[in-house]
Amino acid sequence: MTQVVVTGLGIISPAGRGLDDAWNGVLSGRTGAAVDPKLTEMGTPVTLACRVPDFDPDAELGRGSSRRLDRFTHLACIAAREALHHAGLTDGDEETIVHADPDRVGVMIGSGIGGAETWASEYPNYLEKGPKRTSPMFVPKMLSNTAAGTIAIRSHARGPNMTVNTACAAGASAIHLGRDMIRSGAADVFIAGGVEAGITGLSVSAFAQMGALTKNPDPATASRPFDVDRDGFVIGEAAGIVVLESAEHAAARGATRYATVAGAGASADAFHATAPPDDGGGAVLAIRRAVEDSGLALGDIGHLNAHGTSTPLNDAAESKALRTVFGAYTDGIVVTSTKGVTGHTLGAAGAIESIFAIQALRHGLIPPTANLVNQDPEIDLDVVSGEAREVHLQAVLSTSMGFGGQNAALVFLPA
Template sequence: MSENNRVVITGLGTVNPIGLDVASSWKNAAAGISGIGELTRVNKEDFPMKTSAEVQDFEPSDFIDKKDARKMDRFTQFAVASAKMALEDADYTITEENAEHVGVWIGAGIGGMETYEQQFHKFNEKGYKRVSPFFVPMMIPDMASGQVSIVTGAKGINSCSVTACASGTNSIGDAFKVIQRGDAEVMITGGAEAPITNMAVAGFCSAKAVTTNEDPASASRPFDKNRDGFVMGEGAGILILESLESAKNRGAHIYAEIVGYGATGDAYHLTAPAPEGEGAVRSMKQAVEDAGLQPEDIQYVNAHGTSTGYNDEYETTALKSVFGSHAYHLMVSSTKSMTGHLLGAAGAVEAVFTLKAMEDSIVPPTINYEEPDPACDLDYVPNEQRQAEIKAALSNSLGFGGHNATLVFKKYEA
C-alpha cells in the first residue's frame, strides 16, 4: 500500500448511557433523549454530585464468556462488546490470513478504577495474598486494547492513547495514521471508560469539575448560561477503520472517510484549558489542513461541550478563531447534554454520533439549552434535531493535561 492510503469507516459499535448498540443510541441522540439519572453506582449521600450517566441493563455475558468477563474491568467489558458489534457491523471476519494486518488502538483516560478500589479493600482487610493475580492486567488502561486483540484475534499494532478526555479521539486519530502510512489495513479503534467509582467521583467532586445540580433532567447543559459542571458518564465507542482499497475489494458499506487529525498540547495548566482555547485552535486548524479542506467546507461540529464554565466559553472562542465569520454558519452541538461526559470514551462515542449524523442528514441537538450565555453565541442546535446535509464534519475532544484532539470526517466520494 502507498504512504497516503485513503481511510474509511466501515463499522460502528457502542455501549453508552443512551443505548446498548448504535441503532438505539443514535435514535435517542437524534431525538434528544437523555441517559442521565440519579447516581446509583456509589452512595450519592457521600458526595455533592447526585447525578450520573450510567449504562443500564448491560450484560457482559451477551458478548463475553462469563469466566473471561470476570477477568475484565467494566471499561474493558464495554470495549469488547462494542468491538464485537463494530466488527459485525463492518461484516469483517479476522482470519489467520489477515490477522497480522488488523490492529487495535483503544484509549482510556483512567482505566480500571473499580478493580483498583475493590482490590485495595481486599489488601487492607486480608493482606496481599488475597489480592487477585489479575489485579494489574485488569486495571491498566491498555487492557481494553489487549483484550479486544485477544478476543478478536487481531495481531497487528496494539496500542492505547491515554490523554484524559481526549483519549478516544487521539486513539482514532492515531489509528487513522497507522492505516494512512500503510502499517495496517484495518484498525479497531475508539475509547472506553467506567469511572463512576468512589475515588473517581471523590476526585472530580474535590476538583469542583462536576455539576451539583440534583435534577437529572437539567444537570448537563452545555453552552447554557446556568451550566455548573459536567455529569460523569461511562461506556465505549468503537470504529472500524479500513483502507479504502480493502473496503472496496470486499464491497463494504462505507459510512464516511476520515480525512483529518489534529493533536496539540496547551503547555498551560493541569485541568484548565488555555485562555481563549489557544490549544484547541491549533488542533482544529491542524485537522482541517490535514484534511485538505478549507474551514468553510465544514458544516457540523460535534463539540467537546462539557457543560463547564471555561470549556464551553473557550471552545466557542476557539471555533470563532478557526472559522471566522463562518463560525456563525456552523451547526455546533454537544451530545454530552444527553450522554454526560464519558471521559476517555467521550470522543469515540461522539465520533459514532457524528458519522450517523452525516449518514442520516440529521444533526443531534444540544438539549437543556434554555438561557443563552453572551460568551457562547454560536448555533448550538438547541433542544431539537435539525435536518441538514453534512458533507464534512469536525469532532473535538479536550482533556486534562492540556490535550487537544480533533477529527475531520468527510462524505465518501469514489
C-alpha cells in the same frame, strides 16, 4: 496519501446500546443522567451519573470471561464486537475476524483511566485482608491496555496493538493514530476507539472536589452544555469503536463505507493541568491542524460535535477557539454537544462523538443539545436545542480536550 475510511461503527453508551439505539437516544435529547444507587450508598458529594443502561457483563461475555476483566474492558469488547460485525469482518455473533487477514488488523484504544473499578475494589481489599489475599487478576484487569489486548484475544487481530491516553481526548486520539498507522502501511485495518468506565466513589469524589462536576441534583437539567446555568459535567461511561480501513482494502472486499477520516489534528495547551486558556489556546491549533490536514476550506465544515462538557470554562473556551479558527465561517457551523444526553464519558467521549458526527453526516440530521434552555450569551455559536435539525452536510468536525491540556480534532467526509 492512503485514504482511510470508516467501515464499521460500534457503541455502548448512556444514550443507548448499539448504533441505532444510541443514535436515536441522542436524537431524542433525553438525558441519560440518573441518581446512581451505588454513589448514593457511598455517600459521594455528587450522586448523578450517566450509566450504560441494563448492562450485564456476565450474560454478555460469559461469567468465566467477565470476572477476569474490568468493566471498561467489558464495554470495549461489546462495542468492538458490534463494530467488527457492522464492518462485515466477522460472521454472526462470532468475534473472530474471518473476512480480512487478522495479522493485518491493528487495535488502537484510548482510555483515560483504565480499570478504575478494579483499583477501587482491590485496594481496600489489600488494606483489609493483607498482601497474601490480593487478587492475582488485579494487574491484568487494571492495566489500561487490557481493553486493546482483550479485543485482540477475542478477535484474533494480530496487527499493532496499542493504547493511547490523552484523558478526555483519548477516543479521538485513537482514531487519529489508527488512521496514521494504516497510512504508514503497518496494517490494512484498525479497530480504533475509546472506552471509559470510571464511575467509582473515589473518582466521583475527586472530580467533585475539583469542582468539575455539576452540583445540580436534578438529572433532567444537570448536564446542560452551553447553557448559561451550566455548572459542571455529569460523569458517564461508554465505549465507542470504529473500524478504520484503507480505502483500497475496503474496496477490494466490497465493504460499505460510512465516512472518510479526512483530517486529524492534535496539540497541547502547554498551560495548566486541568483548565483551558481563556482563548481556547491549544484547541485552536488542533482544530486548525485537522482542517488543514483535510485539505478542505473553512466554509466546507457544516457541523461540529463539540467537546461541550457543560463546565463553565470548557464551553466558553471552546466557543472562542472555534471563532478564532473559522472567523465569519463560524456562523455556518451547526453545533451540538451530545453530552447533554451521554454526560462526559471521559476517554470514550472523542470516539462516541466521532460516531455521532458520522451519523449526522450520513443522515443530514444534527441531534439537539439536551437541556439547553438559555444559551450563554458568551457562547457565540449556532447551537441546536430542542429538536434535531436537518442540515445537508459536506463535512463534519469533532473536538475533544483532555486534562493535561491535550487536544484532538477530527474531520470526517462522506465516503
